[in-house]
Amino acid sequence: xxxxxxxxxxxxxxxxxxxxxxxxxxxxxxxxxxxxxxxxxxxxxxxxxxxxxxxxxxxxxxxxxxxxxxxxxxxxxxxxxxxxxxxxxxxxxxxxxxxxxxxxxxxxxxxxxxxxxxxxxxxxxxxxxxxxxxxxxxxxxxxxxxxxxxxxxxxxxxxxxxxxxxxxxxxxxxxxxxxxxxxxxxxxxxxxxxxxxx
Amino acid sequence: xxxxxxxxxxxxxxxxxxxxxxxxxxxxxxxxxxxxxxxxxxxxxxxxxxxxxxxxxxxxxxxxxxxxxxxxxxxxxxxxxxxxxxxxxxxxxxxxxxxxxxxxxxxxxxxxxxxxxxxxxxxxxxxxxxxxxxxxxxxxxxxxxxxxxxxxxxxxxxxxxxxxxxxxxxxxxxxxxxxxxxxxxxxxxxxxxxxxxx
DNA sequence: GTCTATAGCAAGATAGAC
DNA sequence: GTCTATCTTGCTATAGAC
Numbered sequence: 540x541x542x543x544x545x546x547x548x549x550x551x552x553x554x555x556x557x558x559x560x561x562x563x564x565x566x567x568x569x570x571x572x573x574x575x576x577x578x579x580x581x582x583x584x585x586x587x588x589x590x591x592x593x594x595x596x597x598x599x600x601x602x603x604x605x606x607x608x609x610x611x612x613x614x615x616x617x618x619x620x621x622x623x624x625x626x627x628x629x630x631x632x633x634x635x636x637x638x639x640x641x642x643x644x645x646x647x648x649x650x651x652x653x654x655x656x657x658x659x660x661x662x663x664x665x666x667x668x669x670x671x672x673x674x675x676x677x678x679x680x681x682x683x684x685x686x687x688x689x690x691x692x693x694x695x696x697x698x699x700x701x702x703x704x705x706x707x708x709x710x711x712x713x714x715x716x717x718x719x720x721x722x723x724x725x726x727x728x729x730x731x732x733x734x735x736x737x
Numbered sequence: 738x739x740x741x742x743x744x745x746x747x748x749x750x751x752x753x754x755x756x757x758x759x760x761x762x763x764x765x766x767x768x769x770x771x772x773x774x775x776x777x778x779x780x781x782x783x784x785x786x787x788x789x790x791x792x793x794x795x796x797x798x799x800x801x802x803x804x805x806x807x808x809x810x811x812x813x814x815x816x817x818x819x820x821x822x823x824x825x826x827x828x829x830x831x832x833x834x835x836x837x838x839x840x841x842x843x844x845x846x847x848x849x850x851x852x853x854x855x856x857x858x859x860x861x862x863x864x865x866x867x868x869x870x871x872x873x874x875x876x877x878x879x880x881x882x883x884x885x886x887x888x889x890x891x892x893x894x895x896x897x898x899x900x901x902x903x904x905x906x907x908x909x910x911x912x913x914x915x916x917x918x919x920x921x922x923x924x925x926x927x928x929x930x931x932x933x934x935x
Numbered sequence: 936g937t938c939t940a941t942a943g944c945a946a947g948a949t950a951g952a953c
Numbered sequence: 954g955t956c957t958a959t960c961t962t963g964c965t966a967t968a969g970a971c
Binding site: 571572573574575693696697699700701702703704705706707708711717722725726729730 | 771901902908923924928
């Protein structure tokens with residue numbers, strides 16, 4: 540076997556272990572909160588001992604940061620991918636909202652972990668979260684701009700209202716009732732009626 | 738002095754100390770999260786030693802529960818009071834939303850502390866928070882029913898959308914820009930245009 | 936009611952064997 | 954890369970003086 544092949548296999552295995560840790564950490568952070576989640580429990584969920592985590596991440600705070608980065612990356616990718624098909628501006632907005640809600644409500648645990656740490660207070664992590672979130676929400680600003688809405692419509696408030704309604708659904712959504720897709724469509728429909736009437 | 742008078746004074750003083758502790762705890766819970774906030778810091782903020790808290794509250798969990806009860810009581814009272822004036826259903830909804838957002842965004846820290854503990858996971862506190870919140874949001878269900886909206890409008894989703902947009906504003910609101918009153922009016926206006934057009 | 940002192944425990948992180 | 958063992962620190966809660 541060539542050295543290149545072996546190196547690729549090692550890299551894949553390493554990635555798996557790291558990803559396993561990320562998922563375990565995300566689950567614990569989500570269900571117990573960052574401070575209450577212990578490195579021992581996270582390690583156990585990933586099938587290793589507490590000390591072994593520190594080979595992959597230098598500290599608990601770095602583990603949280605990695606979860607945030609990965610979560611934002613995944614939902615951003617999903618939303619951007621949903622925009623490759625539709626051309627009509629309203630359909631594009633709807634597609635983005637469906638992707639956003641599907642990933643948030645029934646998607647990966649890493650994405651859901653983003654919701655646990657509310658950007659309150661003034662911790663160092665807050666700055667990071669806020670910046671990442673602003674970048675992501677820029678996607679929606681551009682989608683709203685493309686709608687060519689009548690003057691006087693406040694795109695800023697509009698984005699906050701739409702994304703706020705969607706993000707808050709994380710607190711009340713339970714599987715089995717309405718699907719994320721139906722919720723997203725309903726929210727966009729309400730907005731659409733509203734803004735086309737004005 | 739009669740015994741009754743002295744007893745009233747004692748009760749008032751006790752209430753002050755207890756309330757001081759509630760505010761201090763709410764501030765720490767809000768800015769650091771429940772698990773990360775220490776009884777030592779809470780006590781110091783209230784001007785006492787850690788051990789002294791346990792004269793007023795039997796445990797840290799009970800302190801959190803007391804903060805939640807008090808916060809829900811305050812915002813419920815404020816919203817119900819805002820409904821005493823207006824008679825028109827839409828004006829009543831707007832008044833309630835203004836009261837909700839003013840208390841949430843610039844009101845008491847005890848109310849704001851309600852936002853920190855997201856109802857994720859399955860902790861015992863989650864059940865309590867969810868029940869208290871459901872009771873409170875019942876006020877808005879009744880306000881929406883009074884609007885006599887056309888059939889086919891889903892009051893359930895409507896309440897979730899409106900309250901979601903408002904509650905999420907807690908994550909982005911910064912004093913100095915738009916006032917809570919203006920934000921509330923904008924959200925209600927959007928809904929109103931939407932629903933009257935359908 | 937509040938204090939001091941401390942028991943009892945669990946956490947994050949490190950060191951070195953393998 | 955992962956393990957075991959452990960250091961150090963900080964926490965909640967209690968006991969008893971005042």
